[in-house]
Amino acid sequence: MSGRHGDDDESSGSAYSLHSDRSDYAQSKTPRRWRSRVLSTEQQTRSGIEKEEMEEKEERDKYTQQEQEQQQQQEIHKHKHKHEGREKVDSPFQSRSQSRSSSSVSANTSHEGSVLSKPRSPYQSYQTYYGDVVAQVMQSEISSVPSDSLRDWGSSTNRLPGCLLDPQTETVMEESNTIIQRDNKVISPLLLLTDNRTNVLHEDPVAVEMKDLSDVVSDSNNLRIGDSALENNNNNNNNNNNNNNNNNNNNNNNNNIVERMKYETPEDPRNHIINVIINSPTGSVTLQSIREALQWDEQFAATNGTVFDYLQGYQSIFAVSPVDDRVTLRRPLQRTKGRRTIRGPRGYHAISSRIGSISYSYVANAFDLDALAAIYKRRGYEASIIFNVLHVSSHHVFDLFLFPYGVVVWWGLNRRDHWIVEDDFLSSGCSYVSEAIKERYSQKSIDELFPFWCSYELDEQYDSSSAATKKDALDRFATHLCFDHYLIPDVAPLRTQVMLTVSYSLGRTAVVDFFDSMTQKLQKHVLSIPSDIRGLLDYFSTRRQIAHLEGELHLSLVAITALRDTPEFLWEMPWLDEYYELSERQNSSEQLLSWYCAKSDALLQQLANIKIRRFRLFMLGSDVFLILLLVIDVCFIMLRFILRLYFPLDKSME
DSSP states (O other), X not given: OHHHHHHHHXXXXXXXXXXXXXXXXXXXXXXXXXXXXXXXXXXXXXXXXXXXXXXXXXXXXXXXXXXXXXXXXXXXXXXXXXXXXXXXXXXXXXXXXXXXXXXXXXXXXXXTOOOBOOOOOTTSOHHHHIIIIIXXXXXXXXXXXXXXXXXXXXXXXXXXXXXXXXXXXXXXXHHHTSOEEETTEEEOTTSOOOOTTOOOTTOOOOOOOOBOHHHHHHHHHTTTOXXXXXXXXXXXXXXXXXXXXXXXXXXXXXXXXXXXXXXXXXXXXXXXXXXXXXXXXXSOEEHHHHHHHXXXXXXXXXXXXXXHHHHHTTTTTEEEOTTTOEEEESSOOOEETTTEEOOTHHXXXXXXXXXXXXXXXXXXEEEOHHHHHHHHHHTTOEEEEETTEEEEEETTTEEEEEXXXXXXXXXXXXXXXXXXXXXXXXXXXXXXXXXXXXXXXXXXXXXXXXXXXXXXXXXXXOOOSSHHHHHHHHHHHHHHGGGTEEEEEOSTTHHHHHHHHHHHHHHHHHHHHHXXXXXXXXXXXXXXXOSSOOOHHHHHHHHHHHHHHHHHHHHHHHHHHHTTSOOHHHHHOGGGHHHHHHHHHHHXXXXXXXXXXXXXXXXXXXXXXXXXXXXXXXXXHHHHHHXXXXXXXXXXXXXXXXXXXXXXXXXXXX
């Protein structure tokens, strides 16, 4: 017993020295909140390294005696301290979890033995409690638990089990268990700094680990996983794999939709043609040489048609000679300081960087603009209805004008961005906007005619400060129109307004061209109607065909007549009248309308003449039929008379 009391005195003294050494060390190296967790290397060396071999044998002999004494003491104090929780003091050879619970109520858990400490009030002063009890608890915890279990304990516990703390001390202990973050790294205060020269009894040196927060969380979650936890983990992994497979399948389906939606137009061959012309010795090449140099039939013919048709869409850049089919550039090459010609990529980039393309198509009898606006807004585009016209735009990419009578006009600097029109309006498959398209025309008719192409350029020299500068801008606009090239003012909002005006004119042209093409087909059907009647069934079937052709012509005339009206936005924006008149003069929309109406009237008159002729023939045929019926009737009457005359019948039979 005296040996044990001596050990108590030594442990109390060591606790005091530990507290003083720890405070000095913490002030110089560690934050204040770590002081309760730092162990002096001097105290570690004194705790067991020199006395290990001498005391190990004595401990085994005293172990049985200690248990008996502890049981007696517990029976004595059982009735005195009925409401105070005490735990049985375990031997240092028991499991780690039991040693942790016993360390909170013992004065020292060194290998010399353990003694019950005196009960302490939770309202003792902070300094006394912190300096004596907590220091002893920390010493016993650190000296008796190996480094691996120390890491486990530090990452899984926030409070010592069975330890009774006052509110102030509990706050300090909670602060000491927090993870300190420095320079995007975290340091656990429970990992101790030790010197390589000193080792704790039966332990390896403890090192400080620098980990990311994700690593610390994952380490704490992976501690002491039992068999059931491992099975749960396996089940969760299987579920996650199944979910990942489902997500991959969904992603594949979405990718298919995205690939179909993002129609990939082949590269615009404009710059390649310019490069071929620039690199030629004479500055001009033939259509055949362009076709061979670019392998036109294999790469570009499916999308852009023939070379000549493609160059017609860029008349502002290329000039095709009607004599020998030689292609030259309309604009001179830029020169650097007047000494040499810019060739290669810089040359064609300087020529065509500001020139864009316009496509216009007529695909349906009507559009539901409200539904289209909602669809394009959901897809992330800017959509607004202006004067009964839907304007869809993507910043610095394209502008799309949709008219209620089924016209689509697209503006863009790069033809590769034309995929939205190809996918939504010109493709044969079901598109995202099919619900808003009413009475779509046949795919064969659309493919044969559309899209029509022309070019435009932003006029950076536009100035609206005076009437003279506006007139100069109109003159430049009119000059470029002869090449189907529109010079659009690069000033908001006039840019969008002029685009709307030009789009309306181009839309009228698309409608007239479509119905004109349909009329040519109708004319072939009209000419194929025979003037003679082959039979009664032929007359009635041909009569139905003539009525169908007349109905189509009347419907086209109604649709064309609706385009004769002045657009509504011109009444609200009269400054666009001149742009509209110039565009109409270039596209000849009014003349085309008049010519189409005259042509349709002629076809209707021709159908009427055919119908009258066939009716007359039918009536003549019907007269002959009546005569035949009369002859048959007369013959039947005569036959009956002869029979009665030469073959009289008996009265009984009568």
